[in-house]
Amino acid sequence: MTLRVDAHQHFWRYAPRDYPWMGDGMDMLRRDWLPADLAPLLAAAGLDACIAVQARADEAENTFLLDLAQRHDAVAAVIGWVDLFAASAEERLAHWRAHPRFAGVRHLLQDDPDVAATLADPRFARGVGAVQRQGLVYEILVRGPAQLAAVPAFCRRHDRHWLVLDHLGKPAIGGDGEADWRRHLHALAAQPHVLCKVSGLVTEMAGPALDADALRRHLDTALEAFGAERLMFGSDWPVCLLRADYAAVTALVDDWASRLSGTERAQLWGGTALRCYDIRG
Numbered sequence: 001m002t003l004r005v006d007a008h009q010h011f012w013r014y015a016p017r018d019y020p021w022m023g024d025g026m027d028m029l030r031r032d033w034l035p036a037d038l039a040p041l042l043a044a045a046g047l048d049a050c051i052a053v054q055a056r057a058d059e060a061e062n063t064f065l066l067d068l069a070q071r072h073d074a075v076a077a078v079i080g081w082v083d084l085f086a087a088s089a090e091e092r093l094a095h096w097r098a099h100p101r102f103a104g105v106r107h108l109l110q111d112d113p114d115v116a117a118t119l120a121d122p123r124f125a126r127g128v129g130a131v132q133r134q135g136l137v138y139e140i141l142v143r144g145p146a147q148l149a150a151v152p153a154f155c156r157r158h159d160r161h162w163l164v165l166d167h168l169g170k171p172a173i174g175g176d177g178e179a180d181w182r183r184h185l186h187a188l189a190a191q192p193h194v195l196c197k198v199s200g201l202v203t204e205m206a207g208p209a210l211d212a213d214a215l216r217r218h219l220d221t222a223l224e225a226f227g228a229e230r231l232m233f234g235s236d237w238p239v240c241l242l243r244a245d246y247a248a249v250t251a252l253v254d255d256w257a258s259r260l261s262g263t264e265r266a267q268l269w270g271g272t273a274l275r276c277y278d279i280r281g
Helices: 035-044 059-071 089-097 115-120 122-133 144-148 151-157 178-189 212-226 246-257 262-277
Strands: 005-009 049-053 075-080 102-107 137-140 163-165 194-198 231-233
Touching (some): 035 246, 049 059, 059 089, 122 137, 137 151, 144 178, 151 178, 212 246
16 A cells, blocks of 8 residues: 655754744744654544655754654655755765655745746756756745746756655735746646645635635646646645644645545555655555
8 A cells, every 4th residue: 555645844843043934923833843743643644654844944954854754764754955056065965865764955945035046046056956966856945926937947957857846836825826826837747857745735825714715726727737646745734733733734635636536646645755755665
């Protein structure tokens, strides 16, 4: 039986200086969140494993997450951080790649003042090239259609290994820009080496309430663009708790996925992640 995987969640030991992005209204995130907190939620949702994704731009995060993976079998892989602009990027990637659960990296593109400039920067291109040469996954974190617009061309330049779009590119679900988001998402999905995480969606809903219809419409677009074999579920826990608990997040996606075939659901809930991150079930 295929392992069922939450392909996107976070752990941290909270220190204010390390997580400046936790701004107003995020008080509930300002505490330690560790595998012991997630384990009962995974079990209740019928999930077997998770992918721990970096939440700060520091290689110390890699050490922390890999230590958790070493001690907790459910942490099947780690997406860490390396300075991809640095001349030493290839060496640093090789250092972390030696750990069997280090599966990839991401750069917090959404926080850059000019995403298109970052993606076109030859230093960054050299770093992403090193990621792909070493068989690691690069995860793309952008916010909204304006930032997503530059991503398809970037992905065409880097096609040696999997690239993963986090959180459907963070569309404003129920807000503006849906047509532009759809167009850019389809352009991205035309490239078979690009996968997409069905993750982080409840915190992107524009209104005060969870709009299940708007969510389903965005999931339909992702399915139409990528097909179930290139989608993977992720909770974005504990960040999702700003809008919904773990059970509600999984239930929203599970309800939508009920229209899929058994094979398609198996891909969404684990098969795609196992293939992408080379996890042996």
